[in-house]
Amino acid sequence: MLASADERHACGHCEPCLRRRSGQGEAILPDMATASRAVRSVPPGGCQGRTNIESNTTAGGGPPGEGEMETVQEIVVLGGGRQAVRHLACYGKLREELGIGIAAVVDPAEDRRANCRAVLAAAGFDADSSRLVADLEHLDGTLDLDSTVVDVVVPTRLHYSLAAAASQMGARHLIVEKPLAHSLEEAFRFLDLSGTVHVLENYLFSAVTATMLECLESLGSRPFFMRTEFSKDRRPDSSKGRGTSPGYVPHVFTVEMPHQVAVANRMLGSVGHVVDAWDEDMVLPDGTLAGHGEGAIVLMHEGGVTSCHFSSLNGFRHRGATHRTATVYCTDGARVRGRFASTPDLRAGVEVFRNDRRIASHDLTDDSLTRALGGSLEAFRRRQPGPNDVHFGIEVLRIIDRGFQLAAEAR
Structure with missing residues (x-):
C-alpha cells in the first residue's frame, strides 16, 4: 500500500527548511493528503456544475476571513503568445460556471494583442470591454488588482519580474506558468511576494x-x-x-x-x-x-x-x-x-x-489545462491552499x- 499522508508528511512550508533542502537531499511534499484531494476534486472538463464565484466579504469591506468566500471575477493575462491564447480559450470554457471575465491582456506586440482580441470574442467574452495594452504599467490605478487574478504567461526568464511588478501594484492572486522561475535562486524570491502564487502545473x-x-x-x-x-x-x-x-x-x-x-x-x-x-x-x-x-x-x-x-x-x-x-x-x-x-x-x-x-x-x-486553471480560481475563491504553491514550484526546480x-x- 502507498504510505499514509501522515507517514509521508514532513516540514516543507518554512523558508529555512526549503533552503536546507535545495541541495541533493530528499524532501517531502507538504500536506500530500490535501494535494491528493485537490486532484480528485476537480471534475473532467474543468469546474462543471460549480456555483459561480460569489462575494462574501466582511462587513467592513475588507478581505474575507479564513473559510469565507472571496470575490475573484476578473483576470489579467500577462502575455499574448501561443500559450496565452490557450489560457484565454480555457477561461472561455470556465466563463459561465465561474462568472469570470478578462479584464486585460498585456503584450508589447500589437499583432499578438489583435489576435488575443479575436480569441476573446471566439471564447464568448466581450472583447470590447477587455483592455489590451502593451505594458503592465498602463493598468496601474485603473484596475482593482486586489480582487483580480493575474495570470503570468510569458517566457520563463520574465516570470519573476512581471509577477513582482504585479504584486507591487496590489495583485494578491497570481498564476505563473511552469517552471516557476528561470533558476532555483530566483524561485526562492517568490516567497517574498505578497499574496498567493500558484504554479500552473496542469498534469x-x-x-x-x-x-x-x-x-x-x-x-x-x-x-x-x-x-x-x-x-x-x-x-x-x-x-x-x-x-x-x-x-x-x-x-x-x-x-x-x-x-x-x-x-x-x-x-x-x-x-x-x-x-x-x-x-x-x-x-x-x-x-x-x-x-x-x-x-x-x-x-x-x-x-x-x-x-x-x-x-x-x-x-x-x-x-x-x-x-x-x-x-x-x-x-x-x-x-x-x-x-x-x-x-x-x-x-x-x-x-x-x-x-x-x-x-x-x-x-x-x-x-487538464482548463482543470488546472479552474482549480486555482476555485482555491483563490475559497482562500484554500493548492497543491501547486510556491513551495511546490521550488521543489520541482530543485x-x-x-x-x-x-x-x-x-x-
Missing part, C-alpha cells in the same frame, strides 16, 4: 493522474518503479528561435520534465532526489542547440521506489509526434499505465494490468537544477 489536475491514483488505491499494490515519457517535436519551433533569445536556449529539462517530475512526486507520494541525469543536444540543419534535444532524470523516492523520466524534443522516436505516458510498476505484478492527451480531441486513457493481462481500461477526456548538474558531469 497535477489531469483526469489521467486522478484515475491512476484511484486505480493504485483500489489495487492496494505497492509501487517499486515508475517510468514517464513526455516527448514532442519542437524542431520546427526551435529552428525559428521560438522560446530562445541571444545567449539563451531552454534546456530540455525545463520544457516537459517539470510535468513529469510533478506527476511522479504526486503518484509516488514523496519528492524524489536525483540520482542520475543525462542530456543531448538538438542537431538542426543550420546548427546545434546545446542541451535542447533529449534527456532523462532518475529519482529515488521514499521506500526505495525509483522513477525514470525521459523527454525528447526531437519528437516521439524522432518522428513528428507527441507522446505523453506514465507507467507505475508494482511489486505484485500489477501495472497502471496512463496516456495523457496529445491531440486536439483531448482523448486519453488509463489501463490496468496484472501479470501482463489487462484487467481494466478507462477512456477519458483530459482537458530537482531540475540537480539534473542540470549531473547531466553536465556526465558529458
Whole structure:
C-alpha cells in the first residue's frame, strides 16, 4: 500500500527548511493528503456544475476571513503568445460556471494583442470591454488588482519580474506558468511576494493522474518503479528561435520534465532526489542547440521506489509526434499505465494490468489545462491552499537544477 499522508508528511512550508533542502537531499511534499484531494476534486472538463464565484466579504469591506468566500471575477493575462491564447480559450470554457471575465491582456506586440482580441470574442467574452495594452504599467490605478487574478504567461526568464511588478501594484492572486522561475535562486524570491502564487502545473489536475491514483488505491499494490515519457517535436519551433533569445536556449529539462517530475512526486507520494541525469543536444540543419534535444532524470523516492523520466524534443522516436505516458510498476505484478492527451480531441486513457493481462481500461477526456486553471480560481475563491504553491514550484526546480548538474558531469 502507498504510505499514509501522515507517514509521508514532513516540514516543507518554512523558508529555512526549503533552503536546507535545495541541495541533493530528499524532501517531502507538504500536506500530500490535501494535494491528493485537490486532484480528485476537480471534475473532467474543468469546474462543471460549480456555483459561480460569489462575494462574501466582511462587513467592513475588507478581505474575507479564513473559510469565507472571496470575490475573484476578473483576470489579467500577462502575455499574448501561443500559450496565452490557450489560457484565454480555457477561461472561455470556465466563463459561465465561474462568472469570470478578462479584464486585460498585456503584450508589447500589437499583432499578438489583435489576435488575443479575436480569441476573446471566439471564447464568448466581450472583447470590447477587455483592455489590451502593451505594458503592465498602463493598468496601474485603473484596475482593482486586489480582487483580480493575474495570470503570468510569458517566457520563463520574465516570470519573476512581471509577477513582482504585479504584486507591487496590489495583485494578491497570481498564476505563473511552469517552471516557476528561470533558476532555483530566483524561485526562492517568490516567497517574498505578497499574496498567493500558484504554479500552473496542469498534469497535477489531469483526469489521467486522478484515475491512476484511484486505480493504485483500489489495487492496494505497492509501487517499486515508475517510468514517464513526455516527448514532442519542437524542431520546427526551435529552428525559428521560438522560446530562445541571444545567449539563451531552454534546456530540455525545463520544457516537459517539470510535468513529469510533478506527476511522479504526486503518484509516488514523496519528492524524489536525483540520482542520475543525462542530456543531448538538438542537431538542426543550420546548427546545434546545446542541451535542447533529449534527456532523462532518475529519482529515488521514499521506500526505495525509483522513477525514470525521459523527454525528447526531437519528437516521439524522432518522428513528428507527441507522446505523453506514465507507467507505475508494482511489486505484485500489477501495472497502471496512463496516456495523457496529445491531440486536439483531448482523448486519453488509463489501463490496468496484472501479470501482463489487462484487467481494466478507462477512456477519458483530459482537458487538464482548463482543470488546472479552474482549480486555482476555485482555491483563490475559497482562500484554500493548492497543491501547486510556491513551495511546490521550488521543489520541482530543485530537482531540475540537480539534473542540470549531473547531466553536465556526465558529458
